[in-house]
Amino acid sequence: MFAEVVLPERAADAAGAFGLHPALLDAALHALGLNPRTESDSGPLLPFSWSGVSLFAAGASSLRVRLGEVGSDAVSLLVADGAGRPVASVESVALRAASAEQVRAAAGERHDSLFHVEWTQTPASVPAQDSSADQWPVVQGVQDLNDLRRTLDGGAPVPSVVVVECGASPSGEALGDGLSGVSAGVVRGVVHRVLGVVQAWLADERFADGRLVLVTRGAVEAVSGEGVVDLAAAAARGLFRSAQSENPGRLVLVDVDDSVVRVGAALLGVGEPELAVRGGVVLVPRLVRVPVAGADAGTGVSFGGVGAGGTVLVTGA
Structure with missing residues (x-):
């Protein structure tokens, strides 16, 4: 599979702050969702473990990515910039099935921050x-x-x-x-x-x-x-x-x-x-x-006793 991903114009200047901008890498992996082989009865397959990662260049604001199968539950990545120059390679990204319930459970019973x-x-x-x-x-x-x-x-x-x-x-x-x-x-x-x-x-x-x-x-x-x-x-x-x-x-x-x-x-x-x-x-x-349990579905925070139609005054030095 091949994917081309580009940072939005407002974020392009931030590319130089990273070896490989995390939003670009994440967007490239979203291409896995187009492959029916990256789905299972237990839920979608998500990146689980990385090995053989090499970075050749930094600051790219656009990527061309080739994703190849490595067995039934892993993929490899070859990453270039918009001009075709090598940026990174990944020998293997192991995939694991994960449901929404498992993701919530992994976060624990309380929010981290x-x-x-x-x-x-x-x-x-x-x-x-x-x-x-x-x-x-x-x-x-x-x-x-x-x-x-x-x-x-x-x-x-x-x-x-x-x-x-x-x-x-x-x-x-x-x-x-x-x-x-x-x-x-x-x-x-x-x-x-x-x-x-x-x-x-x-x-x-x-x-x-x-x-x-x-x-x-x-x-x-x-x-x-x-x-x-x-x-x-x-x-x-x-x-x-x-x-x-x-x-x-x-x-x-x-x-x-x-x-x-x-x-x-x-x-x-x-x-x-x-x-x-x-x-x-x-x-x-x-x-x-x-x-986390019982938190408001829309915000992730539970505010006991505050009505949705009321007014809240937040104070503090």
């Missing part, structure tokens, strides 16, 4: 009462932090941990009222307030050896299907995470449910920069490969 965040349970437990939590100052805004700094000016010991509660504003106003009713103004106010605390805390060298802990409630979906209750606090988490990347080891993100009243040393002792507690169970975020 597609990841998502999954919250994973840790062996740590959260005690019902943690006395260390009572020793840590809790602030809700810059004013509270300034009050703490004034006590330090008076000789009070510097706390090892300062907790920022994302539960209510200094005026008692809720930081967020869920996805349905929260306004842009509320979100902006929460983010601005948390930013002020982070900046003031980082600027004070007395806190250099301590940790700043942002505590939110229902601001992240740590358990599939639970949703996000506090959108404003979720926005503050995004800002806080950006500060984390610039100050490793100094900032900690904790999202809790009703099983936790105050964050204590037992929880921070897990040693993770980001945690969530659900029903007394400590969860940490991990990047894991997206499962």
Whole structure:
């Protein structure tokens, strides 16, 4: 069999980057599909093993290929450029039958390079009462932090941990009222307030050896299907995470449910920069490969809980 293959004009300039452009070689092998002998009852025959490969020239943007039979399940290739000058030769390409199911199985149960965040349970437990939590100052805004700094000016010991509660504003106003009713103004106010605390805390060298802990409630979906209750606090988490990347080891993100009243040393002792507690169970975020099984047929990715007709806002620093 003979085949002539040419790179499209927009890709011709890229031919020089390869010994033999992979798209050209792949297209040449597609000629095997025209030969009824390259089909079997188990499925089409696909290239499986190469031997005796020689490259004589590089950078060809068009190929003339002669494919010859080598037994019942292999072919040889003689490759020239558009002017007939030798480019490559292959003594044998062994062919094997493969079904679509086998190809999917070979890829494994999870995608190789597609990841998502999954919250994973840790062996740590959260005690019902943690006395260390009572020793840590809790602030809700810059004013509270300034009050703490004034006590330090008076000789009070510097706390090892300062907790920022994302539960209510200094005026008692809720930081967020869920996805349905929260306004842009509320979100902006929460983010601005948390930013002020982070900046003031980082600027004070007395806190250099301590940790700043942002505590939110229902601001992240740590358990599939639970949703996000506090959108404003979720926005503050995004800002806080950006500060984390610039100050490793100094900032900690904790999202809790009703099983936790105050964050204590037992929880921070897990040693993770980001945690969530659900029903007394400590969860940490991990990047894991997206499962192949059950993935959306059109995209290969499964997005649970996102309606096809809805709007998705993707955020992140």
